Amino acid sequence: MGNNQLQIALPNEEASLKLRLQHILHSENLQDQRTLLTTLAAELAVNVLDCGAALLHIMQQDNDTSSLATRNRLNHPPSSTPIRVDSRVMTTCISEPHPSTDIHILEPVLPSGYVMPTVKMLRYRLDIGKKHQLTVKELKKVLVEESGVDINNINNVMIHGQYTLIELPDEMPQDIFQHLKTVEISQQKLNIKRLKSRTKKQANNRFRRGKPRVNQRSDDDSA
Incomplete structure (x- = not known):
């Protein structure tokens, strides 16, 4: 039964992959990727087809690893601890250790609508x-x-x-x-x-406001 399910799933995945490839080939500029692939193939002394096949294999392995991690999270419900990041409260989920690894995985869960900044x-x-x-x-x-x-x-x-x-x-x-x-x-x-920035403006304003007070104090002393 498991083999039958696998045989049914593969064509669907292949069709989905073809659609994504077709969309990328028609809508994206892949010149940088072509250059990188050609360079990697030359450095490894293999043809471009073999290099592309190896990259696809790596992607499939990463996908399998991600799927396994997802199943582990479903089987081991996480405990949640709120912490504060960027003046907002987010939840840190610490999954239960996997029986074979005894490793805790720290995973941030952001509030709805919050976007973690990636660039300044x-x-x-x-x-x-x-x-x-x-x-x-x-x-x-x-x-x-x-x-x-x-x-x-x-x-x-x-x-x-x-x-x-x-x-x-x-x-x-x-x-x-x-x-x-x-x-x-x-x-x-x-x-x-x-x-x-607002900080620089406030600092400059404080500096300008400070001068008159110093001058006023000097006038009082001379009087």
Whole structure:
């Protein structure tokens, strides 16, 4: 019975794999992957087909390992302990040790809607807003096309009347930054600018406020 189930499942997996491959081949630029595969094959002194087959084997092994870990979690319900990360409470699930390994696995479970930051983000200001009929969808589309930024790294878009605030990756190349200054949407240049952090502004304000108090104290002493 187990063999019959395996024989039935394999064609479905193969069909799913073919669909995913077809989608990637038609929608993604794979030049970097082709170059990497060719380089690996040359360094290993094998042909590209054998190298690709070995990579597929590694992927299948990783998938089998992931499936085994999932089954272990289902068989051993985790205990949960709340901890605080980035001023938010998340739950850390510590699974029971597997009988054959006696190893505890620490797995974070994030609150619904929480996105763990993966890159350092910086706040930017654009000289375009609601007055220019700007939409979030259109802005993200233009930024992806003109700068190559991952759409998932375009965060916290706040469109105001005359301008827009947005978060983008901090380490933006200077040539792309200068290019985005000249990019237009509805004949309005983005004129992108980096914003100073709130901490720096507060520090500068405290320094400026401190001077008059020192001068006033000197005047009192002279009187």
